[in-house]
Amino acid sequence: MLAVAWAALRRPTALSRWRRIRQRLHEAWPAAATRRRWRRRLLQKRTWRRFGGRCRRLWRAIPWRGAGRLLISPRRWPEAWRQGAAVLRRWVLGIWRQPRRRYTALLMVFLLFPVRLTVLAPGELVPARPAVIRAPLEGSVDKFFVAPNSRVQAGDALFQLDLTTLQSRLEVARQGLATAEAEYRQAAQQAVFEAKSKAQLALLQGRVAERRTEAEYLESQLTRAQVSSPLAGVVLMDDPAEWVGKPVAAGERILTVADEHDVEVEAWIGLGDGIVLPEDAAVTLYLNAAPLSPVAARLRYYAHEAVARPDGSFAYRLRARLEPGEAAPRVGMKGTAKIKGSWVTLSYWVLRRPLAILRQAVGL
Known part of the structure; x- marks a missing residue:
């Protein structure tokens, strides 16, 4: 009887089982510091780490097990790529078999095709650093x-x-100087005997200095009337017969002296074609006299403000230096300049001008 009663007392009940489970969970539960460390690791569960140079490795705080290893297994990726390619192939073939969708897809690809935004402008070859000769007086x-x-x-x-x-x-000034000097000498001789003549010496001396300064100024003007070239180069001017006998003002432009090897491209971009050009944009000048021999250049200067041209229109001035090794044609040759801008879609390239004209017509 005692053995049976003792066995009944030692039989585990539901309450005793729960107490033992709670005790084991309490013993196995990590400390607060460990839980905070695990929380930080969970925030960085999966990330890519760099290991020298351009090499990267997939890193995770928790060790890879089971299905996770299949995810990073190199033998599984080719199969996944093949399956994805097969799905994409079926999707593309499904669209291609339908004429409407096929034409729509081709049109979208055609409109999104990248092209260079270019503008055409009248251009010519001009001297890069000319010496402008003006009338000195x-x-x-x-x-x-x-x-x-x-x-x-x-x-x-x-x-x-x-x-x-x-x-x-100059002749009048020299005669006046001679007269003033004679008066000064006469007054200097009389000053020895008369006090009144001695008082006029300072006045006569100032008059002599004034006449001498006037004569020297006219002599310098006479020297400046003949203009010389400041550098070696080619003379650029109109018909000399149109200038002979023509009155000119001081500072008026007469001709230009330029080095024939120091040439650059000058173009005038209209207001409707004033696009944003990148730095060092490519410029090609197709000469009217030699259309099969274009001149390559690079953008050097692009005016931010339009200026008036002789024909009454407004345009932006553009200067481009020739590419190294490019043969410099004769200064003054004209043609059409092609300026290359940034890359845009074909749809924007086609609709840019019509939309601008429509906006001006509608007034938006």
Whole structure:
């Protein structure tokens, strides 16, 4: 009887089982610091880590087990790619078999095709760093010592203004200087005997200095009336016969001397074609005299403000330097410049001008 009663007392009940489970869970439950560390690791459950250079490895705080290993197994990826390619192939073939969808897809691909945004503008070859020769003083052109497109060296005479007026004024100034000097000498001799003449010496001396300064100024003007070339190059000018005898103002442009090897492209972009150009954009000039021999250049200067042209229109000035090794044609040759902008879609390239014209017509 005692053995049976003891066995009945030791039989586990539901409450005793729950107490033992709770005790084991309490013993196995990690500490607070361990739980915080695990929480940070869970936030970084899967991430890519860099291991030197461009090599990357897939890293996870929790070890890879079971199905996770199948995910990173290199033998499973080719099969996955083949299955994905098969699905994509079936989807594309399904669209291709339907004419409407096929034409729509082709149209979308065609409209999204990337092209370079280009504009055309009138251009010409101009000297890059010319020496602009202007009239040094007011007068009229007497004669030229050079012809258009002739070569000159530094210091060679280019043209001369009319010297008749200057020579007359210089002769009058010299006579006035001689008269003032004679009056001064006479007053200096009389000052030895008369105190009144001695008082006028300072006044007469100032008059002599004034006449001498005027004569020296006219002599310098007479020297400046003959203009020389500041550098070696080619003379660029119109018909000299149109300038001979023509009155010119001081600072008026007469001709230009430029180095024939230092040439660049100048183009005028209309207001409707004023697109944003990247730095160092490509520019190609197709000359009217040689359309099969284009001139390649790179953008150097692009005006931010439109200026008025001789024909009354407004345009943006563009300057482009020639590519290294490019043969420089003759200065003054004209043609059509093709300026390449950024990459855009074909739809934008086709609809850019019509949309601009429509916007101007509608007034939006």
